[in-house]
Amino acid sequence: MFYNLSLKRTFIVLSSLFISIILCIPGRANSDVKVQNIKHFSSQDYTRVVIELSGQVEFNKCKISNPERIFFDLKNSYITKEIKTVLPVGDGILKSVRASQYNSETVRVVLDIEEISDWNYFIIENPARLIIDLKGKNKKSNSSVFLAKRRIVIDPGHGGHDPGAVGPKKLYEKNVVLDIALKLRKILQKNPMNEVFLTRESDIYLPLEERTAIANKKNADLFISIHANASPNREARGVETYLLNWTDDEEAMKVAARENKISLRKMRAMKKQFDILETIKTDLMRENKRDESVKLANYIQRSIISGVNEKYKNIIDHGVKQAMFYVLLGANMPSILAEVSFISNPQEENLLSNETYREEIAKALAEGIDTYFKSSPAIQKVAELTFHGLQ
């Protein structure tokens, strides 16, 4: 009898251990990693926490209650005193983020929760960082219906020490796309319905995850990342528009690897990366985001091709494609990445260095955005309400 009872107890302990192992899904592999910095980006209903690491890390994560918190145990990791180990957040979503040396091999990062409705996490590389996205409760659903303005976040790729692709005549992608973005903002701002933000307005460096965080913080209706394409094949030219998803297309993977600043080998290996896989899956299912991104990408692509082909014949239409771009990962709104021409192609580099061509591209992007908004019934309704309200 006594023996049975202790056996039963052992079983309960073992099974609860098993359950906690299932709930605390382990992450991925590697060795001695330094926790270098912890940052957060907050708005009323969104928080992104970024844990900067010296390399790829294996981790366990778990959400527990009383009090509600999420913790990540980073294996073979260490944290030094120069890092702020308690980060007060207090934004209604998180109270704070704490990090400590849990034992000789493990750093524990704890997110103290105030109130969340949803959360997600993933690791991106070069530099390695663990990113945790958290959503607040029921604040966003109302805002989009009553929001009279169309809030657009434009992201000119690269900047600062990252020139992006460089053309044969040394034209820098970072300068071209910034100029197009500034022109695009100017055009969009002519319509008082549009509220436009740029992730960068000058030649500064901005990590990819901060660009997405800006769009999420602004509660944007659209997120558009502007880039110029490049290929070792100097003949390659044309326009293509991307949305976030998995792909087996080698060419699309090459483009994403270059924009993510990782190797093609790492890009291929990412398909086995559990956290990114899950993030994309939940991300695309959310609020018809995928359908809306497809729609937006199609309008933009068509608009560029028809817009520039009037003046500049023979612009090749590569259509809408999909790939795993870090900059689109975790964006809460319809989001696309436009490769507006090939800077590596001598003819298209000439075009991209031409003021008029950049203006045409900006105009075409603005038209694509406008067509998208006009096709969106919810936003259309708000526009009508606002119009009648003004009469």
Ligand SMILES: [Zn+2]
């Ligand atoms: Zn780029």
